Amino acid sequence: MSSDHKPSRKRLMFMGVGGLTLAALLVANGLHARTMHEKSVTAWTETAAVPQVLVFQPKQNAAGDTLRLPAHLEAWSKAPIHARVSGYLKDWKVDIGTQVKAGQILAEIDSPDLDQQVAQTHARMVQEQANARLAETTATRWKNLLDSHSVSRQEADEKTSNALAAKANAQAAEADYARLSALEDYKTIRAPFAGVITARNTDIGQLIKADSDSDPELFDIADTHQLRLYVPVPQNYAAVIHPGLAAQLTVPEHPGEHFSAKLMGDSTAIDRRSGTLLAQFVADNPDGKLLPGDYAEATLAIPADTHGVSIPASALIFRAQGTQVAVLDAKNHVHLQDIHIGLDLGERLVIDQGLKPADRVVDNPPDALREGDAVQLADAGGAHAPKA
Secondary structure (H helix, E strand, O other): OHHHHHHHHHHHHHHHHHHHHHHHHHHHHHHHHHHHHHHHHHHHHHHHHOOEEEEEOOEEEOOOEEEEEEEEEEEEEEEEEOOOOOEEEEEEOOOOOOEEOOOOEEEEEEOHHHHHHHHHHHHHHHHHHHHHHHHHHHHHHHHHHHHOOOOOHHHHHHHHHHHHHHHHHHHHHHHHHHHHHHHHHOOEEEOOOOEEEEEEOOOOOOEEOOOOOOOOOOEEEEEEEEEEEEEEEEHHHHHHOOOOOEEEEEOOOOOOOOEEEEEEEEEEEEEOOOOEEEEEEEEEOOOOOOOOOOEEEEEEEEOOEEEEEEEEHHHOEEEOOEEEEEEEOOOOEEEEEEOEEEEEOOOEEEEEEOOOOOOEEEEOOOOOOOOOOEOEEOOOOOOOOOOO
């Protein structure tokens, strides 16, 4: 019994030592795995803490560009036609859309009151002319009597003065008659220039009051063989306007069709309310496709500029320091660079100060990006890298 018991105790001892050894190995493996995991997590955290950015290089605006601006069209000449005499509309000869020539009759007004005034002033003119002739004859006779010492000089001078006064009265009556006669010509309303009737606001029998601000115009006429194109150009683009500049315009009712216009001049002043320079172009309109009052979109050519560089608007940073972009140095550290925008073309900007073509600029910079931050490049130079 004693001999069998001793081997059993040895086996138990060996098994205990083996178990302890195995447990120690398992604990050691667990500690090693935990340490490696902690190192991996630390490395991932440190890597994730460095932001990834996309970069691009600015491009020089050497090929020029175009600028699209809202504009509106106006007739070459336009005029509201009002009445100069009161009365009733006797007849109208033209309607909206009628092409008329200069001097063509548009309407006629019946004005019996004016006719009576003309007759009255004519009679008064004849009366004053007769008085003037009689006074002149009397003055001549008294002058002859003065020569024969039959009357006094005082009496002769009075007759001469009366003749001069009568002559002046006759001239005043003639002027009054001429005024009313000229006014009577306005009973016939004529076109001041060749064009098209764009509105008719009267009809036969309508009471017309001359020189009344409350009454609308009788007709509207517009000369549309050429149209004036007015383009409000923002102050930043004022330098684009120069003699000989041509513009292309489109209107909504003719999609896809382009019309040409030439610069006539500009206002030479910036409007304080809108911050724009008003430029005036002239567009030929032989077929009448362009309509006065039309909304239009004008396209202006921007000349090439080798002094500026082009970048996307998404690269801008707006902070208290002003307009900036994030530029990377050789070690991929951030430098916040102040810039000046020469031209704002919407999605793209022309920068005339602060950037060079060799700079590496961050696109869509994170809000938390600060001066001196280290970054890493994402998809650097790949197919998805943004282009200016």
